[in-house]
Each structure stands twice: as structure tokens, then as C-alpha cells.
Amino acid sequence: MVTIEQVAQRAGVSVATVSRTLNNSPAVKPATAQRVREAIEALRYVPNQSARNLRRNESRVILALAPNFSNPYYSHILTGIGDRAWELEYSVLICNTLGHANGERHFLKMLESHRADGAILLGCCQDYDWLGRFAEGFPIVQCCEYVPGLECPSVSIDNYGAALEMVTYLQNLGHERIAMLGADNQYISTRLRREGYLDAMAQAGLAVSQSWYAQADAVYSFASGQEAARALLAVEPRPTAIFCISDILALSAISAAQELGLNVPGDLTVTGFDDVDYTAMVHPYLTTVAQPCHEMGRRSVELILNGLQCGKGALADHAFVPHQLVERESAAVLNPTVMI
Amino acid sequence: MVTIEQVAQRAGVSVATVSRTLNNSPAVKPATAQRVREAIEALRYVPNQSARNLRRNESRVILALAPNFSNPYYSHILTGIGDRAWELEYSVLICNTLGHANGERHFLKMLESHRADGAILLGCCQDYDWLGRFAEGFPIVQCCEYVPGLECPSVSIDNYGAALEMVTYLQNLGHERIAMLGADNQYISTRLRREGYLDAMAQAGLAVSQSWYAQADAVYSFASGQEAARALLAVEPRPTAIFCISDILALSAISAAQELGLNVPGDLTVTGFDDVDYTAMVHPYLTTVAQPCHEMGRRSVELILNGLQCGKGALADHAFVPHQLVERESAAVLNPTVMI
DNA sequence: TTGTATGCGTTATCAT
DNA sequence: ATGATAACGCATACAA
Numbered sequence: 126m127v128t129i130e131q132v133a134q135r136a137g138v139s140v141a142t143v144s145r146t147l148n149n150s151p152a153v154k155p156a157t158a159q160r161v162r163e164a165i166e167a168l169r170y171v172p173n174q175s176a177r178n179l180r181r182n183e184s185r186v187i188l189a190l191a192p193n194f195s196n197p198y199y200s201h202i203l204t205g206i207g208d209r210a211w212e213l214e215y216s217v218l219i220c221n222t223l224g225h226a227n228g229e230r231h232f233l234k235m236l237e238s239h240r241a242d243g244a245i246l247l248g249c250c251q252d253y254d255w256l257g258r259f260a261e262g263f264p265i266v267q268c269c270e271y272v273p274g275l276e277c278p279s280v281s282i283d284n285y286g287a288a289l290e291m292v293t294y295l296q297n298l299g300h301e302r303i304a305m306l307g308a309d310n311q312y313i314s315t316r317l318r319r320e321g322y323l324d325a326m327a328q329a330g331l332a333v334s335q336s337w338y339a340q341a342d343a344v345y346s347f348a349s350g351q352e353a354a355r356a357l358l359a360v361e362p363r364p365t366a367i368f369c370i371s372d373i374l375a376l377s378a379i380s381a382a383q384e385l386g387l388n389v390p391g392d393l394t395v396t397g398f399d400d401v402d403y404t405a406m407v408h409p410y411l412t413t414v415a416q417p418c419h420e421m422g423r424r425s426v427e428l429i430l431n432g433l434q435c436g437k438g439a440l441a442d443h444a445f446v447p448h449q450l451v452e453r454e455s456a457a458v459l460n461p462t463v464m465i
Numbered sequence: 466m467v468t469i470e471q472v473a474q475r476a477g478v479s480v481a482t483v484s485r486t487l488n489n490s491p492a493v494k495p496a497t498a499q500r501v502r503e504a505i506e507a508l509r510y511v512p513n514q515s516a517r518n519l520r521r522n523e524s525r526v527i528l529a530l531a532p533n534f535s536n537p538y539y540s541h542i543l544t545g546i547g548d549r550a551w552e553l554e555y556s557v558l559i560c561n562t563l564g565h566a567n568g569e570r571h572f573l574k575m576l577e578s579h580r581a582d583g584a585i586l587l588g589c590c591q592d593y594d595w596l597g598r599f600a601e602g603f604p605i606v607q608c609c610e611y612v613p614g615l616e617c618p619s620v621s622i623d624n625y626g627a628a629l630e631m632v633t634y635l636q637n638l639g640h641e642r643i644a645m646l647g648a649d650n651q652y653i654s655t656r657l658r659r660e661g662y663l664d665a666m667a668q669a670g671l672a673v674s675q676s677w678y679a680q681a682d683a684v685y686s687f688a689s690g691q692e693a694a695r696a697l698l699a700v701e702p703r704p705t706a707i708f709c710i711s712d713i714l715a716l717s718a719i720s721a722a723q724e725l726g727l728n729v730p731g732d733l734t735v736t737g738f739d740d741v742d743y744t745a746m747v748h749p750y751l752t753t754v755a756q757p758c759h760e761m762g763r764r765s766v767e768l769i770l771n772g773l774q775c776g777k778g779a780l781a782d783h784a785f786v787p788h789q790l791v792e793r794e795s796a797a798v799l800n801p802t803v804m805i
Numbered sequence: 806t807t808g809t810a811t812g813c814g815t816t817a818t819c820a821t
Numbered sequence: 822a823t824g825a826t827a828a829c830g831c832a833t834a835c836a837a
Binding site for chain 1: 512516522526537540556557561565687716717746747748
Binding site for chain 1: 806807808814
């Protein structure tokens with residue numbers, strides 16, 4: 126391994142001058158800098174990051190914790206995180222939290238051991254009570270989800286507003302028997318979308334039946350969605366629309382409908398949430414709420430760096446990014462014959 | 466920040482003893498170790514990784530370079546990498562190479578600057594001529610793809626064999642006019658699957674028409690796949706089956722077929738490759754070749770560590786993992802009426 | 806503008 | 822079984 130000392134020798138200067146050149150200090154004479162650079166080139170010298178980190182007391186690494194990055198929703202956000210981090214010369218350490226017991230402890234260690242400078246948490250659950258302890262000591266931002274009342278910046282769409290908008294949209298299409306397919310987890314988004322649904326129904330003066338609500342499992346698995354959707358479709362009179370809180374669940378609802386010989390959207394309207402990749406690959410293309418995943422990732426990185434500089438907590442508030450209702454094929458004007 | 470020194474003071478021992486305790490040295494008396502551990506606990510001491518890395522000359526970080534980890538195929542492999550790394554107490558630094566110009570230079574730096582101990586490359590192209598330079602200096606393994614003739618371990622399925630198997634399977638279903646939907650890239654898998662296809666046809670004594678081969682773009686995008694599939698379906702007489710080299714492309718072929726009012730598999734058989742998540746969510750469920758993605762990721766990590774210990778290059782050969790042809794709905798016995 | 810010297814927090818060598 | 826101390830490679834305060 127070639128060190129800064131060897132470069133100094135070859136360039137005929139001191140290590141301090143090499144270091145200064147490396148860090149673009151204006152205090153080094155151009156001619157000298159040139160000599161140093163040549164030595165660096167000749168020796169193929171690359172600064173040792175471990176040493177630099179120790180000295181500077183930083184790692185230039187951002188931790189990203191995601192429940193499961195095989196989920197396209199998360200993977201797009203992670204891509205945004207990675208892209209922005211790259212631009213800012215940071216690296217991203219990605220950890221799947223799902224399936225790793227006490228990922229919390231590990232997470233803690235990463236920050237405390239100076240392996241990472243800050244952390245972005247995707248999919249924070251409301252029971253992340255331990256989060257507060259770290260949020261005051263390290264730059265942490267919550268992305269997509271957040272723990273209400275926690276002193277920790279976050280970025281997400283307005284889940285309540287988006288749900289309200291979508292359900293209102295369905296009502297304008299003529300639907301009144303609108304069911305909802307949620308999930309059995311503690312995400313704030315799950316709760317807010319449910320509230321948006323309920324308020325939209327209330328505002329329209331529409332009564333909602335208990336049986337119009339069903340839940341998939343915590344991770345929105347396709348199979349659990351199918352099962353829940355089947356229950357919804359067995360209700361009499363059958364709902365004419367199903368508002369799903371994820372695209373996968375919408376796909377599962379469509380699948381369940383087709384099993385029953387129902388046509389979507391002819392006999393049943395189905396809407397998704399997130400607008401992940403495969404929403405426009407097979408018919409019916411999904412009508413859904415698009416989230417600016419990539420942008421959310423980028424924003425999260427900005428917030429981390431902000432916390433890093435301003436001594437964290439500077440802007441410990443929610444950054445809301447715009448969502449968009451995208452109309453495709455899976456939702457249609459209520460077919461009167463189904464109205465019965 | 467609390468350091469090893471403070472722990473030593475509190476426990477009434479020297480830093481050496483604390484360090485030994487930390488590293489489970491048998492040379493420390495149980496009673497002493499206990500005192501040290503209590504001090505660590507009381508002070509909430511966490512070892513500084515930067516210092517440790519500098520001293521030990523390692524980072525316990527593995528670099529994973531993927532063209533695009535929003536691709537479920539890659540993301541599953543990355544999950545496997547992450548899982549195995551976690552077990553071995555390594556962290557994984559994931560970088561998207563696509564869209565980042567000179568990702569190569571950056572990659573180089575990561576290893577040379579001791580930011581990472583080794584690297585796993587997903588989606589190596591055949592024009593990665595620079596790879597060899599690093600492969601002899603650092604532990605590097607190629608996953609999924611590999612550069613032929615390169616002195617660098619790799620893990621992948623037998624792409625040639627899998628293609629041969631699938632096309633033979635289609636022939637056994639009665640198909641003779643079998644088209645192929647490939648991609649315009651330099652992946653070895655692309656080439657080997659093409660060869661497997663051609664050999665299967667030759668072995669069956671089936672002539673293949675030039676017009677039976679079409680290419681999607683380099684990244685297997687859905688839109689480009691649709692376009693290529695349309696060309697294939699315009700050929701007279703129309704192929705009765707399309708062998709696609711990715712599931713997305715299979716989906717795009719099905720989509721193109723449906724545009725023409727063709728039923729899959731009634732009027733046209735379509736097969737995919739990889740067996741990613743959404744192959745069994747919408748009908749027709751895809752008949753495809755499943756790859757043990759998670760396992761491939763895990764194996765890659767093993768190989769890296771192996772290189773780390775044995776002074777690399779120890780086993781610079783290809784590790785082939787088993788694939789599996791999974792029969793679902795998109796491929797069926799040739800319908801005689803289509804035979805015309 | 807450049808050089809000298811110190812310290813960042815560990816681990817490991819050599820004593821004891 | 823434990824302690825003192827010298828690296829590890831770099832950045833910077835202070836001198837010159």
C-alpha cells in the first residue's frame with residue numbers, strides 16, 4: 126500500500142503539503158500542487174479512507190433501512206437515495222430490516238460506532254418507540270412512513286389527502302358501495318388512508334358497512350390480498366369498487382374478481398396505490414395514486430445532510446411531496462346493471 | 466464520544482485488557498472480563514469502527530455493483546447478498562452502475578481506498594475489459610453474468626443448458642415455429658441463451674428463420690419488448706411460440722399478442738426467464754426458468770470471503786447453480802388450428 | 806507557502 | 822494475566 130508519506134518523498138515535499146493538495150487547499154502553490162499530483166499519479170496513490178474517517182470523524186456513509194428492498198416501491202426510493210448520495214459523494218449502506226431480528230440494535234451500533242453518519246428509515250412503524258432516543262443524537266429521517274409526534278424529520282406524500290381524493294374520484298364515477306382493502310400493520314400510511322376513505326364516504330353522505338373493510342397481511346402479500354378480496358366480493362350486495370392501499374393488493378383484487386368471472390372494470394372497479402412498475406404492463410392497467418419515489422429518496426438525503434451540518438433537528442418537520450392520481454383502466458363509471 | 470480509554474479507567478484496567486475483552490481473547494481472566502463488560506455497559510461504550518478499520522486494515526464492507534436494483538431479479542440477489550453478509554457481520558454497499566458515468570473509476574477507488582474489502586459485480590458485460598486489473602488485486606466475484614476467459618470467480622446458472630431445455634420443452638409441446646425474443650446487450654447470458662435456442666432447434670432438425678429473432682433494448686424494457694414482439698408476430702407464417710430471455714419480455718410479448726386478439730397460450734405460447742415476483746399474479750401465469758437468486762447472492766458472498774482468506778483467486782472458476790423449468794400457464798401444447 | 810509534530814481510537818507486540 | 826507503548830494513515834495547529 127502506498128501512503129501519503131511516499132507521495133511526499135517522491136514530490137519532495139512534506140506530508141502536510143500532500144494532504145493540503147489532496148484537499149484542494151488554496152494555500153498551496155500551483156507549481157507545488159502540480160508536482161504533488163504527478164507523484165500521486167505516478168505512484169497510483171489513493172487515500173486510505175479508514176485513516177481519513179478516523180481523523181475527520183465521519184464516514185460519508187448513509188444508512189438506509191428498508192423492510193424489504195425487493196419491494197419495487199422501496200427499491201425506487203432507494204435508487205433515489207443512491208443517486209443523490211452519489212452526487213454528494215456519499216455511499217449508501219442498505220439493510221433489510223425484515224427477517225433480521227433486533228435489527229434495531231444493529232442499527233444503533235452502525236451510528237454509534239461511526240460506521241455511518243446518518244440514517245434514513247423506510248417503513249417506520251408506529252411502535253418504533255426507540256427511535257426517539259437516536260433521533261436526538263444522530264441525523265435520522267423517516268421516509269414514506271413516520272411515527273406521529275416524534276421529533277424526527279420525515280418525507281412522505283399526504284396519505285390522507287390522496288385517499289380522500291381517490292375515494293371521491295370513485296364517488297364521482299357513480300360508485301357508492303366502495304369497499305376498502307387495507308393491511309394488518311402499524312404504518313401511519315395505512316391508518317391515514319383508512320381515515321381518508323372514511324371521511325370521503327362521510328362527506329358524501331354514504332354509509333359504510335363493516336363488511337366493506339378487509340385486511341391483507343402486514344407486508345401486502347399477493348396471496349393474503351386475494352383472500353381478503355374474496356371476502357369483500359362475497360358481501361351482498363356486492364361492492365362496486367374496491368379501494369386498495371397498494372398496487373399489489375389491487376392486482377390481487379383483480380385476480381379474485383376474475384376467479385368469480387367478474388370483469389374489471391366492467392363489473393368491478395379497482396384502484397391501487399404507489400404506481401409501481403408493473404401497473405401498466407398487463408390489462409387492465411391500474412388506476413392508482415403515484416408517489417414520487419425517486420424524489421422522496423433524494424429529499425431524504427438532503428435532510429440527512431442538513432441535519433449533519435446544522436447540528437441536526439434543525440427542521441424536524443414533515444416534508445410533504447406531491448402525489449398524483451393517475452387514471453388508467455381499472456376504474457370506470459359505474460355500470461348501472463351492476464347497481465342492483 | 467466514549468473511548469476505550471475511559472472504559473479502561475472505569476474498569477481499573479489497561480486499554481489492552483479492554484481490547485482483549487472486546488475481541489474475546491481467552492487470555493483474560495473471567496472476573497476481569499466481567500468488570501470490563503460492566504464498564505462498557507455503564508458507559509454505553511461502542512468501539513469506533515474507523516479506528517478499528519485503520520488498525521486492522523479491513524472495512525468489513527462488501528461492495529455490490531448492480532446495473533439497476535429496481536429490477537426484481539437483481540434485488541433478490543442483493544437480498545441474498547445482504548442476508549449472508551449480515552450473518553457474517555459484513556455490511557453491503559450497493560451501487561447502481563446504470564446511469565452513473567465512470568462507475569468503474571468509483572468502483573476502483575472504493576477498493577483501493579479501503580472503503581470495501583471486496584466486490585460482487587452483478588451484470589458484468591463482456592466489454593468489462595478493465596475488470597481483470599482489479600481481479601488480481603482484490604477479491605471480486607461476478608454474479609449472474611461473467612466475462613468469458615477472465616480470471617475471476619463467478620456464480621450463475623447454466624444459461625446455455627437452461628435455454629436448450631426450455632426450447633426442447635416447447636418442441637415436445639409440438640412447436641416448430643419457435644421465435645426468440647432477446648436483447649441488445651453484451652451479457653454472456655444473452656449470448657448463451659441464444660446459442661441454447663439455436664442448438665435446440667438444430668438438434669431437432671428445425672430450420673430457423675432470420676425473422677424469428679428480435680431484440681428488445683439493452684435493459685429489457687417493457688416497451689422495447691412489445692415492439693420487438695410485434696415484429697415477431699407479423700411474420701408469416703406466424704410463430705407459434707416465443708422464447709423470451711426475461712419475464713418482463715414475456716409479459717411484453719403477451720401484451721403484443723393480446724393487442725392482436727391472440728390468446729396466450731391458446732393461439733401463442735410464450736415463455737419467460739428468471740421467475741421474478743409478478744410471474745404468478747396475473748393470468749396467464751408464466752412458464753419460465755427459475756433462478757435461485759437468493760442462493761446466488763449468498764454464494765457470491767461466500768466466494769468473496771474465500772478470496773479474502775485464501776489470498777484471492779484460490780478458486781477462480783465458475784460456480785453453476787441449478788435452475789428449474791417451472792411449468793405454468795403461458796405455454797401449452799400446440800393448437801393444431803394455429804398450425805396453418 | 807511549507808514543514809514539524811501531535812492526535813484520532815484501536816490493535817498488537819513485547820515486557821512483566 | 823495484564824500493562825506500556827508503538828504503530829495504522831491522515832489532517833491540522835502551530836511554527837517557520
